[in-house]
Amino acid sequence: MGRVKRGCGCAIAVLLLVAGAAAFVGWKWVLPWWRTQPPPASGGELTIRILDVGPVNGDAILISSPTGKSVLIDAGDTTKGKAVVEALKRNNIQQLDYFIVTHPHPDHMGGAAEVFKAVKVLNVIDNGQPPSVPAELVAATQKKAAAAKKPEKPVKPTKASSLTKFYDDYKAGVTSSGAHYETARPGTKLDLGGGALLLILAPSEPFFTKDKMTTGGNEANANSIVARLDYGSFSMLLTGDAEDQTEHRLLTKELELKSKVIKISHHGSKYATSNDFLNRVKPEVAIVSCGAWNRYGHPSQAVLDRLKAANVKLYRTDLQGEITITTRGNDTDLTIKTAKETTEDMWAGRTAQKDDSSRSGFIAYGDFGPPPRPSKKTEQK
Numbered sequence: 001m002g003r004v005k006r007g008c009g010c011a012i013a014v015l016l017l018v019a020g021a022a023a024f025v026g027w028k029w030v031l032p033w034w035r036t037q038p039p040p041a042s043g044g045e046l047t048i049r050i051l052d053v054g055p056v057n058g059d060a061i062l063i064s065s066p067t068g069k070s071v072l073i074d075a076g077d078t079t080k081g082k083a084v085v086e087a088l089k090r091n092n093i094q095q096l097d098y099f100i101v102t103h104p105h106p107d108h109m110g111g112a113a114e115v116f117k118a119v120k121v122l123n124v125i126d127n128g129q130p131p132s133v134p135a136e137l138v139a140a141t142q143k144k145a146a147a148a149k150k151p152e153k154p155v156k157p158t159k160a161s162s163l164t165k166f167y168d169d170y171k172a173g174v175t176s177s178g179a180h181y182e183t184a185r186p187g188t189k190l191d192l193g194g195g196a197l198l199l200i201l202a203p204s205e206p207f208f209t210k211d212k213m214t215t216g217g218n219e220a221n222a223n224s225i226v227a228r229l230d231y232g233s234f235s236m237l238l239t240g241d242a243e244d245q246t247e248h249r250l251l252t253k254e255l256e257l258k259s260k261v262i263k264i265s266h267h268g269s270k271y272a273t274s275n276d277f278l279n280r281v282k283p284e285v286a287i288v289s290c291g292a293w294n295r296y297g298h299p300s301q302a303v304l305d306r307l308k309a310a311n312v313k314l315y316r317t318d319l320q321g322e323i324t325i326t327t328r329g330n331d332t333d334l335t336i337k338t339a340k341e342t343t344e345d346m347w348a349g350r351t352a353q354k355d356d357s358s359r360s361g362f363i364a365y366g367d368f369g370p371p372p373r374p375s376k377k378t379e380q381k
Contacts, residue, residue: 041232041329042066042194048229048236048325050263051087052317052339053080054291057267057298058107060084061238061289062091063229066194066328071098072115073227073238074108078166081114087322088119095119098190098198099179101126102225102240106166113166116173124174127203127223128183131167132210184225195231195329201255202226208245210358217243217271218358226250228259232329237281239265239272247277260334261285261325264307268299268349269356278310285336286312287323297352304349314346 044066051060053076060080063071070093075084088096099121101109115121174181190198208222224240237259239246243266250257262283265272267290286307290298299316307314313336315323321339354360 039195039197041196041234043328044194046194046196046231046234046327046329049087049091050287050289050315050317050323050325051076051084052321053077053083053107053111053289054318055293056080056107057291057294057296058110059102059240059263059267059289060087060111061263062087062093063192063198064091064093065192065196066231067192067196069097069192069196070095071100071190071192071198072096073100074102074240075099075111075115077107078110081111084111085114085118088115093119096121097192098123098125100124100184100225100227101170103127103220103223104129104131104167104170105220105241108241109170110166113169113173116177121177121179124177124179124181125184125200125225127225129207129220129223131164132220197230199228199230200225201228201257202242202246202250204249204253208243212245213243213358215244215271216357216359217245217266217269218356221266221269222246224265228256231327233260233331234327234329234334235259236261236263236325237283238263241266241269241272243269243271244274247272247274251276251280257281259283261287264288264299264303266298266356267291267294267296268303269296270300270302271357273303273306275306278306283310283312286310286314288314288316288318290316290318292318292350294350295353296356297350298356299349300352301349304347308347316346319344319346 046066047064049062051062053060056077056079058076058080059074060076061073063073075081096115096119099115101112101124184200184203186200186202186204188200192198202225203223208219210219213219213222221241222243222245224242224246226240226242226246227238229236229238235258237257239262257280259281260283262281262285264286268288288299304314315336315338317323319342324337326335327333
């Protein structure tokens with residue numbers, strides 16, 4: 001009888017040891033994993049509209065959740081604010097639950113002032129970084145201010161102030177709207193209702209500075225907000241104008257980057273969308289938001305070649321206009337529609353007239369304009 005009791009005691013000890021180990025594993029690994037999982041899809045419709053804010057470069061993405069919450073990510077160039085507002089009205093959006101501005105460049109922030117005037121905005125999120133004005137323009141502003149002899153006489157706007165007017169108008173709009181403002185923090189989750197979740201992935205500190213952009217691109221873009229949208233089995237990576245440096249930093253973190261759809265970064269710039277990043281994201285669909293008049297060769301042929309090699313389905317706003325994605329969170333119900341058909345080669349990149357890198361003195365302040373007029377000789381031909 002004593003032997004049986006001792007045997008039972010050993011068995012109980014083993015069971016307690018196994019249970020303790022299982023509890024530790026659950027606490028250490030299973031629970032953190034479970035907490036990162038998005039809620040189940042409600043079955044309602046999630047819609048993402050990549051707005052056509054061309055023919056200049058720009059981004060503007062409108063998300064409508066299954067429960068009717070609305071998110072606007074960027075608002076196109078200064079000249080496209082009205083087009084963004086028209087899209088909001090067309091889709092019966094009278095209130096934005098979140099207005100996310102990825103970074104302070106006019107082709108993403110320029111239309112914000114018009115948005116604030118047109119609809120109620122509850123929450124504003126940006127990266128907290130002001131535009132980086134070139135030192136020579138700052139010096140010119142200070143020199144002109146010092147030369148003003150009569151303080152009461154209004155000083156004409158300088159080139160530096162006019163270059164950042166889009167930012168000043170945006171900040172004024174945030175203040176006048178009464179919206180709750182916050183800076184983006186990695187790990188922040190925005191519950192859009194019905195099982196749709198938007199997770200902020202970047203930027204993270206330390207912020208990129210000009211001296212860190214050794215492989216090209218520019219620091220304002222590198223500090224873009226990057227987010228991942230999840231709804232059931234659907235996922236979309238929203239990359240703003242993130243550069244190669246941003247992608248590399250994301251790859252070094254323990255993040256779930258695999259996504260069914262990716263909004264290609266920086267309008268298809270050659271300084272982003274690396275092979276390593278694509279191999280981690282493994283997208284089935286790639287969307288490029290760019291303008292036919294951009295001077296920076298967007299989308300780059302090198303990027304398009306990488307996407308083609310990854311066997312993705314490609315969509316482009318410069319050739320197909322507004323792109324609408326709808327899903328109910330199931331594997332089989334993803335629908336993508338374009339505003340127009342195109343006969344142009346989707347896989348043909350554009351020729352660059354300028355380089356979009358800090359190393360070349362890149363300044364993205366409304367430097368988009370229409371393409372050069374053909375010469376008389378060309379017209380005669």
